[in-house]
Amino acid sequence: MKTITKLAIFSVMILLPYFVFNNINLEVQRETLITEIRYNKAIDTATQDAAKALLTNSSQRDETQYERLKKVKINREEAVQTFLQTMYLNFGVYNDPDGQGVLKTYIPALVIVGYDGYYMYSWDEYTNAAGEMELKHVWSPKKPYAYADNNGNTFAFTLDEYVTVNKNGDQQWLEGFRGEITSEASIPLLHDSKTFDQVRRTSIVHAIQQDLQFQINKYNNYSKRYGVAYTFTLPLISQEEWNNTINDVGILAFVQGIPMGQKYYNNYALGGSRIVKKPIYNGMIANGHKYYYSRNACVSSFTTEEVFTTERDAAANGYIPLDCTVGNRN
Incomplete structure (x- = not known):
């Protein structure tokens, strides 16, 4: 009997740390999941608020041209400030400048998708008034949705079928809806609406992807010099979500590297400006x-x-x- 009791006590002594550790691990996982859900909600809300702000102060004529429903005047400064203000509020640093500075380091890039080009809001170094190097978010110039075919013809795409073409043969410039300039251009890509749409979408997505990868890699180089151990990466985004990104003007936000239990938070959010549907x-x-x-x-x-x-x-x-x-x- 004593032997059985000793064995039971011995077993408990061996297994107890395992059960305690397992329970602690489960609790950590539960708290991490709750935190991740809260962060997802905060970032989604900030991105949707920013998408609404994109059209702030746009008149009806500026906001929607007759023939180009997606050609709108966007307010990128207002959109980014709205995104940041909502993030500060949701992360509890609204009245904490130091906390705001830390939170911004977890935002490697924002992309504003415009009608005929996009803007990148990402980190870069510059020399401040004191002559010191400083790292901060800065705007890129507007980058067109450019493409060149195998014959050397160049295209500037938009979010619809409106396109600007430079013919390689005679350097003639053509501009208009694809169907309107097809007969003038004699360029195969303009004759097939499905192929045109596929090439247009692929070109836009590829341009944004490549630029994002470059900007995130550049931020990694900067951040390591400032002692940041986390490596920022471009998240895997499905083709369907990329297509949604370029269906209309909007904002694409990336938030990464926030410590969260035993791992780091890494996510993105898409906000389209057409939250309230207009009659068509x-x-x-x-x-x-x-x-x-x-x-x-x-x-x-x-x-x-x-x-x-x-x-x-x-x-x-x-x-x-x-x-x-x-x-x-x-």
Whole structure:
């Protein structure tokens, strides 16, 4: 009996540290998961607030041109400041300048996706007024969505089918919607809408990806000199999410390196500026007459010639309302 008791005590002594360690580890994992969820929510909220702020102070005419629904005037400064203010609030450093400075070191880059180009808000070194080297977030110039085909023709893409082309043969410049300049350009890429869209999307995504990788690597070099041990990396982003990123103007935010239990936080968030859906009116030509109709009211088999966000704009361009209850319905 004594032998059994001794064995039981011995077993407990051996296994007890294991159970205690395991329980502690489970508790740490639980707290880490809760923290990660809280951080995700904070960053998503900050990014969505920034996306709304992108269109701050834009007039209706600036915000939405008649034929280019995605061509909007963006306020990148307001967007970034809104992002940071929401981050400060959610991370409890709203009235703590030192804490704000630390939090910003976990933001390697922000990307503002514009209609005809993007801006990078990332870290760089500069010489301050005292002649000392200082590291801070700075804006890049606007970078176009550029592409060159195998024949040497160059393209400047946008978030829709509007494109600027420089023909290699005669250096002629053409600008307009793909369908409008196809006959003038005689460039194969412009003749196939699906191929054009695929190349356009791939070019935009590739440009942003390559630039992000460069900026993050550059920040790694800077941060190591300042004693930061964490290595920043470009997160794996699915193709679907990249496509969502370039469907409209918006902001892409990266937050990395925040200590979180036994690991580091590493995530990104996408915010599109079209949070509140605007009414959309399609303009078409049928039987020689120009009509417009609401997308929410009916559909049509006729080709959409122009897109508007108000009936007034459609009427000003010579379109008359289509009665969706009779004729011209698909």
